[in-house]
Amino acid sequence: xxxxxxxxxxxxxxxxxxxxxxxxxxxxxxxxxxxxxxxxxxxxxxxxxxxxxxxxxxxxxxxxxxxxxxxxxxxxxxxxxxxxxxxxxxxxxxxxxxxxxxxxxxxxxxxxxxxxxxxxxxxxxxxxxxxxxxxxxxxxxxxxxxxxxxxxxxxxxxxxxxxxxxxxxxxxxxxxxxxxxxxxxxxxxxxxxxxxxxxxxxxxxxxxxxxxxxxxxxxxxxxxxxxxxxxxxxxxxxxxxxxxxxxxxxxxxxxxxxxxxxxxxxxxxxxxxxxxxxxxxxxxxxxxxxxxxxxxxxxxxxxxxxxxxxxxxxxxxxxxxxxxxxxxxxxxxxxxxxxxxxxxxxxxxxxxxxxxxxxxxxxxxxxxxxxxxxxxxxxxxxxxxxxxxxxxxxxxxxxxxxxxxxxxxxxxxxxxxxxxxxxxxxxxxxxxxxxxxxxxxxxxxxxxxxxxxxxxxxxxxxxxxxxxxxxxxxxxxxxxxxxxxxxxxxxxxxxxxxxxxxxxxxxxxx
Amino acid sequence: xxxxxxxxxxxxxxxxxxxxxxxxxxxxxxxxxxxxxxxxxxxxxxxxxxxxxxxxxxxxxxxxxxxxxxxxxxxxxxxxxxxxxxxxxxxxxxxxxxxxxxxxxxxxxxxxxxxxxxxxxxxxxxxxxxxxxxxxxxxxxxxxxxxxxxxxxxxxxxxxxxxxxxxxxxxxxxxxxxxxxxxxxxxxxxxxxxxxxxxxxxxxxxxxxxxxxxxxxxxxxxxxxxxxxxxxxxxxxxxxxxxxxxxxxxxxxxxxxxxxxxxxxxxxxxxxxxxxxxxxxxxxxxxxxxxxxxxxxxxxxxxxxxxxxxxxxxxxxxxxxxxxxxxxxxxxxxxxxxxxxxxxxxxxxxxxxxxxxxxxxxxxxxxxxxxxxxxxxxxxxxxxxxxxxxxxxxxxxxxxxxxxxxxxxxxxxxxxxxxxxxxxxxxxxxxxxxxxxxxxxxxxxxxxxxxxxxxxxxxxxxxxxxxxxxxxxxxx
Numbered sequence: 009x010x011x012x013x014x015x016x017x018x019x020x021x022x023x024x025x026x027x028x029x030x031x032x033x034x035x036x037x038x039x040x041x042x043x044x045x046x047x048x049x050x051x052x053x054x055x056x057x058x059x060x061x062x063x064x065x066x067x068x069x070x071x072x073x074x075x076x077x078x079x080x081x082x083x084x085x086x087x088x089x090x091x092x093x094x095x096x097x098x099x100x101x102x103x104x105x106x107x108x109x110x111x112x113x114x115x116x117x118x119x120x121x122x123x124x125x126x127x128x129x130x131x132x133x134x135x136x137x138x139x140x141x142x143x144x145x146x147x148x149x150x151x152x153x154x155x156x157x158x159x160x161x162x163x164x165x166x167x168x169x170x171x172x173x174x175x176x177x178x179x180x181x182x183x184x185x186x187x188x189x190x191x192x193x194x195x196x197x198x199x200x201x202x203x204x205x206x207x208x209x210x211x212x213x214x215x216x217x218x219x220x221x222x223x224x225x226x227x228x229x230x231x232x233x234x235x236x237x238x239x240x241x242x243x244x245x246x247x248x249x250x251x252x253x254x255x256x257x258x259x260x261x262x263x264x265x266x267x268x269x270x271x272x273x274x275x276x277x278x279x280x281x282x283x284x285x286x287x288x289x290x291x292x293x294x295x296x297x298x299x300x301x302x303x304x305x306x307x308x309x310x311x312x313x314x315x316x317x318x319x320x321x322x323x324x325x326x327x328x329x330x331x332x333x334x335x336x337x338x339x340x341x342x343x344x345x346x347x348x349x350x351x352x353x354x355x356x357x358x359x360x361x362x363x364x365x366x367x368x369x370x371x372x373x374x375x376x377x378x379x380x381x382x383x384x385x386x387x388x389x390x391x392x393x394x395x396x397x398x399x400x401x402x403x404x405x406x407x408x409x410x411x412x413x414x415x416x417x418x419x420x421x422x423x424x425x426x427x428x429x430x431x432x433x434x435x436x437x438x439x440x441x442x443x444x445x446x447x448x449x450x451x452x453x454x455x456x457x458x459x460x461x462x463x464x465x466x467x468x469x470x471x472x473x474x475x476x477x478x479x480x481x482x483x484x485x486x487x488x489x490x491x492x493x494x495x496x497x498x499x500x501x502x503x504x505x506x507x508x509x510x511x512x513x514x515x516x517x518x
Numbered sequence: 519x520x521x522x523x524x525x526x527x528x529x530x531x532x533x534x535x536x537x538x539x540x541x542x543x544x545x546x547x548x549x550x551x552x553x554x555x556x557x558x559x560x561x562x563x564x565x566x567x568x569x570x571x572x573x574x575x576x577x578x579x580x581x582x583x584x585x586x587x588x589x590x591x592x593x594x595x596x597x598x599x600x601x602x603x604x605x606x607x608x609x610x611x612x613x614x615x616x617x618x619x620x621x622x623x624x625x626x627x628x629x630x631x632x633x634x635x636x637x638x639x640x641x642x643x644x645x646x647x648x649x650x651x652x653x654x655x656x657x658x659x660x661x662x663x664x665x666x667x668x669x670x671x672x673x674x675x676x677x678x679x680x681x682x683x684x685x686x687x688x689x690x691x692x693x694x695x696x697x698x699x700x701x702x703x704x705x706x707x708x709x710x711x712x713x714x715x716x717x718x719x720x721x722x723x724x725x726x727x728x729x730x731x732x733x734x735x736x737x738x739x740x741x742x743x744x745x746x747x748x749x750x751x752x753x754x755x756x757x758x759x760x761x762x763x764x765x766x767x768x769x770x771x772x773x774x775x776x777x778x779x780x781x782x783x784x785x786x787x788x789x790x791x792x793x794x795x796x797x798x799x800x801x802x803x804x805x806x807x808x809x810x811x812x813x814x815x816x817x818x819x820x821x822x823x824x825x826x827x828x829x830x831x832x833x834x835x836x837x838x839x840x841x842x843x844x845x846x847x848x849x850x851x852x853x854x855x856x857x858x859x860x861x862x863x864x865x866x867x868x869x870x871x872x873x874x875x876x877x878x879x880x881x882x883x884x885x886x887x888x889x890x891x892x893x894x895x896x897x898x899x900x901x902x903x904x905x906x907x908x909x910x911x912x913x914x915x916x917x918x919x920x921x922x923x924x925x926x927x928x929x930x931x932x933x934x935x936x937x938x939x940x941x942x943x944x945x946x947x948x949x950x951x952x953x954x955x956x957x958x959x960x961x962x963x964x965x966x967x968x969x970x971x972x973x974x975x976x977x978x979x980x981x982x983x984x985x986x987x988x989x990x991x992x993x994x
Contacts, residue, residue: 091566104565111559113566210566217795245568246798324795327598330609331563335661351602374600374790383792 011036016176016230020078023070030067030081033176034059034125037083040173041127048150050159050169052088053096054128059083062125069123078233080123085175087166088129089136090116090221091210095126099212100144101134103332103339103358113210114245115179115221115238122237127175130165134360135329136186136214138162139429140422143362148419151194153458157416160190166224167194177225177234181211183218184317185411185436188448191224192411192461195450197231197478198224202469203443204249206235207242213328215321216247218440228449228479232256235471251469259472262483265299267473270404272307275435281414287452287460288410294484295408295477305403309396312389313438314430319373319386320441326370332358365426394442401467406477408464410435411448415458439465447474449481521758522722525750526730527685527715528639528677531692532670533702534646534710535578541645541669542569542612549708553651553662561667563607568796571596575669576619576800578701579643580810582671583620585695585817586638590807594619596643596797600790604661605647613672615791618642619800625695627687636688637676644670671701677716677727682746686739689713698817698843703882706738713742718763719753728753729763733777735770745770749777821846829859835867842881845870851888857895865891869909873916886919894922904982907931933982937989940973940981944989947972958994966990 011019011033022028038056045051069075086092089099091109098104112120120126133143141149141164149164151157152172159168163180167190170178180187182200191198199222206221213219223234236257241250271292276285296302334340334354341353359367373382400407412432422429439446445468448461462481466474540547543560559567583590594617598610623638648666652659673692679685693704693711704711713736718728733749736742753763766782816824818840825836840846845866852862874881894915898908903926911922911931926932934940947969948955957965966987973986 097565099565107565109559109564109566111564209568212565213796215795244570246570246796323792327600327610327790327792330600330602331565331607333602333604333609335604336562336607337564347604348602371790374792376788376790379790379792 012040012173014176015226016082016084017078017233019176020080020082020233023081024076024078030063030070030125031060033081034063034083034127037127037173037175044152044172044174047155048152048168048172048174049147050130050149050165050172050174051085051128052098052100052131052144052146052165055095055126058095059125059127066123066125075123077122077237079119079237082124082176083127084119084124085127085130085166085169085178086116087163087178087180088132089181089212089214090129090179091212092116092126092129096129097212098129098146099135100132100146101332101359101363102145103334103355104212104337105145105339107337109210111210113221114207114240114242116210118238118240119179119234124237130163130169130178130180132165133162133186134363135212135325136162136181136183136219137325137362137366138423139185139189139432140417140419141165141168141190142419142423143360145360150419151416151458153195153416154456157418157458158193158422160193160412160416162186162190163198163224164190164194167191167196167198170194170196170224170226177223177230179221179234179238180224181214181219181221182436182440183215183220183321184433184440187222187224188411188436188446188461188463189433191448192450192463193416193459195453195459195461196224196226197228197447197449197482198222198461199231199235199447199471199474200439200445201235201239201471202249202445203440204247205251205445205469205471206238207240207245207248209242209244209248213324215324215440216328217324218317218321220440228475228482229257229260231447231478232260232475249469253469253472256471256475259475260479261476262480263298264295264477264480267295267300267406267477268404269295269300269302269477270400270407271302271304272310272400272407272409273304274307274310275409279413279431279434280410281454283454284410284412284414284460287454288408288462291451291462291481292408295481298480298484300477302408305400307396307400307407307438309389309393310434310438313393313441314434316386316389316393317433317437317441318369318430319382320390322366322370323374323383323386324370326367326374329359329363329367334358362423362426390441393438397438397442397444397465397467401470405470405473406464406466408462411461411463412436415454415456415460435463444468445471445474447471447478449478451481451485523719523750523754523757524722524724525680525746526677526718526720526727527679527681527746528730529673529675529679529685529688530714530716530732531673531675531689532712532714533582533673533692533696533704535575535669535671536700536702537572537574537578537669539572539574540667541572541575541643542667545667547668551664553660553664556664557666561607562663563609569612569794571797571800572669575643576802577810578669578699579619579641579671580802580807581699581814582673582696582701583623583641584807584811584814585699586620586623586625586641586673586692588620588623588638588641590802591617591619591621592802593617594800594802596794596800597791598794599644601787603647604659605650605666607648607663607666611645611647612794612797613644614642616793625688625691627684627691629684629687634678634684636678636684639674639676641671641673644672646670677718677730682743685715685746686743689739689742694818694841694843697882698815700815700843703880705880705882709737712736715742715746715749717746717749717753719750719757728757729765731763731765732767733770734767734780735772737772741770741772744772744775745777748775752777815843829853829863831859831863835860835863838867838871839863844884845881848884848888848891852891852895855888855892857892858899861895861899862891865895865912869912870916873913884916886915890915890919890922897922897926901982902926902932904933904979907933907979931980934977934980937985940977940985941989941993943976943981944973944986944993947976948990948993955994966994 140158166178171194339358344350451462620641646668648663718730
């Protein structure tokens with residue numbers, strides 16, 4: 009097997025067995041990057057030399073027997089809203105174009121302790137605000153399955169990098185679906201952990217009460233392994249919860265006998281692409297055949313999730329993003345008169361339109377006289393949504409539904425209609441409001457050949473149920489062709505040809 | 519002036535808590551220090567950093583709340599106050615608006631008309647801002663974030679005070695309580711206690727409040743008193759001339775003895791307060807409150823009663839000594855070393871207070887140790903030094919806590935108790951001052967004072983004046 013086609017755990021095992029050297033692994037990733045990056049643009053910062061340097065260090069520690077884990081020496085890509093000491097961290101925003109943190113996010117530190125080699129920082133929607141990675145100040149990322157389509161967002165760079173083989177796994181962050189939706193669009197596995205499972209220290213906040221860091225991987229085993237590495241209690245994050253149930257790889261069991269799976273009717277209503285619906289329900293049938301107890305139910309309140317989310321997330325964002333003022337770091341306007349003019353110009357020039365829109369929205373819902381009507385009401389909706397999920401989890405172990413109403417839209421389609429883009433988050437957003445864990449795993453392709461993901465939602469801290477269910481589905485689906493979940497990787501010159509490959513592959517899927 | 523006016527005053531008092539580390543990170547709270555050395559990603563507002571509450575802040579805030587009869591909020595939260603300013607690195611201050619830690623308390627003060635309660639509306643916890651340094655010769659302003667994140671409590675009173683005397687009494691009482699708790703050193707000059715004065719006037723007998731102003735930049739009790747008088751006058755003048763008082767924030771200039779408007783209510787900012795999602799709600803259970811209650815130190819009223827029982831010193835002394843916890847602790851510790859309480863009290867009530875006043879210092883600034891005070895008292899008890907030497911030594915000790923025994927030894931200040939040597943000097947003095955000798959012998963009692971003085975001078979002060987007096991009388 010070629011190095012580049014290995015999963016993270018396969019590569020890590022090969023490294024431990026001395027079948028592959030760490031530098032060899034890094035070189036393989038860098039070669040793929042060299043080949044594909046010009047087209048896909050998954051990264052905003054690449055650190056080839058640094059990665060090779062880390063590779064030497066990690067190899068030494070592996071040889072010395074200090075690093076024995078499955079991730080030692082495996083190259084990773086980090087979403088650009090996670091602080092990396094000494095490496096540019098821009099949130100794909102002009103306002104942080106030159107920001108080099110003095111410390112690394114705890115999740116990154118945890119990966120480095122496990123011997124990860126950081127290749128670079130992945131592109132994203134500016135400050136994670138967007139669903140397509142098109143709001144990045146540094147250009148769009150293209151979907152490796154069809155470069156005319158978006159990779160989803162906001163962790164689009166991470167998802168595309170995994171799909172294109174430009175890294176072996178990646179970290180993303182999920183505030184309203186930003187891991188799951190791009191994972192679904194790019195045909196990879198993405199997991200948004202329970203709020204409090206992974207330390208947010210060093211994650212540049214968008215909506216603090218909703219943000220959570222998680223892995224984007226080639227398969228479920230990788231996902232469980234990475235989650236195991238990054239889930240630690242962190243006293244630096246007040247919302248980090250101490251847990252002992254972090255042995256996620258123990259849940260890699262192919263068995264769903266007696267697993268109670270609920271299908272929320274509300275998730276299959278108007279607006280859902282029939283192809284997505286079909287592919288997602290197929291998973292439910294398959295799991296039922298394997299002994300899962302599958303039934304439909306009414307989750308309710310789904311239509312209130314989007315307004316509540318865009319109220320809470322933007323309110324928090326309007327405050328979180330105040331620190332970007334041109335004083336201490338980042339972009340400062342060239343000419344200004346006095347302090348307030350400097351603030352205004354720096355921020356107007358430094359933030360893109362979507363970020364400005366959300367800051368204004370958030371400032372409005374917090375302003376005096378509107379706070380009760382908007383922000384407090386949204387918090388009440390949030391509590392009700394949590395209660396609805398609590399009731400559901402009395403009956404079910406896992407809730408199964410679509411990740412997004414459609415497959416990846418074409419580039420440029422979404423930004424012209426922000427409301428439509430916001431509505432695209434309908435199936436993922438409630439999970440963040442309730443703080444639940446959820447996972448996206450490929451379940452087929454549409455007629456255009458674009459991947460479809462199925463979403464599994466669990467109760468708080470029940471990631472293992474998700475992993476077990478997803479792993480079982482992966483086994484059911486697998487077997488046919490090993491290339492099934494790998495896009496036919498194309499080079500810029502073969503762009504048109506590549507587009508033709510998609511639908512053909514999609515037909516097989518049907 | 520026909521109309522009588524009543525002044526209505528409420529106070530917002532900020533107190534810097536005496537924690538070793540900041541409210542949301544592990545940086546030192548030490549005053550001074552090179553700019554931006556007591557800083558980290560959290561207190562400089564770096565992207566991705568997160569606050570974690572320092573439990574000691576909570577303990578101090580609850581202790582102050584309990585000592586001022588407040589109701590403690592069992593489930594309190596932190597809120598963000600959003601405003602842009604460079605000393606505020608996140609451009610929001612973490613404070614408490616919706617659920618402050620303490621509410622509905624009161625403090626008893628003495629007034630001309632007897633005792634009175636001043637209500638406490640609330641006490642909340644918050645973080646201090648950094649400091650801007652306006653560099654006069656360069657066209658720039660620098661920021662020092664050492665103070666950023668130093669814990670504060672803000673004590674908001676009800677509008678219950680009616681004069682500057684009441685305000686000062688209230689502030690002194692608050693300061694004493696907080697110092698007793700060890701929660702802060704409450705130094706106005708250093709800014710560890712800061713008071714903003716909300717003041718309005720109304721016609722005597724009126725049940726309605728007038729329009730109030732808020733006065734800032736008050737750095738001493740004297741400035742507070744002056745600002746209150748001036749603002750009262752200003753508002754009355756406005757009303758008398760038929761003008762309205764504008765609700766605004768004013769800045770006191772103590773050198774000019776007047777204030778000027780900073781911002782009016784119209785351009786007041788909307789702080790867009792909302793609960794800080796980075797901090798979890800603070801839930802205080804019975805056990806925690808019980809623990810704080812059990813740890814509350816003996817406060818002044820109990821201490822005064824105990825002193826009455828345990829020490830044979832006048833009530834007046836007890837009153838003065840217990841005004842400061844540090845002074846009281848010093849008193850007790852010195853007495854515990856075996857010094858006679860009244861003698862300890864004399865040193866504290868006399869020279870200590872005098873020197874504090876001369877140097878414009880607080881009792882909290884006293885630096886000498888109980889051990890050294892006890893040694894000094896022992897030296898006088900043993901008549902090893904006389905009282906004027908003792909006072910001289912004390913002044914040095916007050917400056918830099920020296921060991922009085924060593925100091926007396928080194929400087930050769932010990933009283934000469936050798937009667938033979940002293941007798942010889944006295945004889946010389948008698949021989950050299952025939953006129954005074956004659957005066958004394960003719961019945962002028964006062965003349966002996968001069969002769970004692972001459973002897974002491976000749977002995978360079980190192981003699982026991984009683985002994986000199988006795989010898990003179992014997993020889994005359």
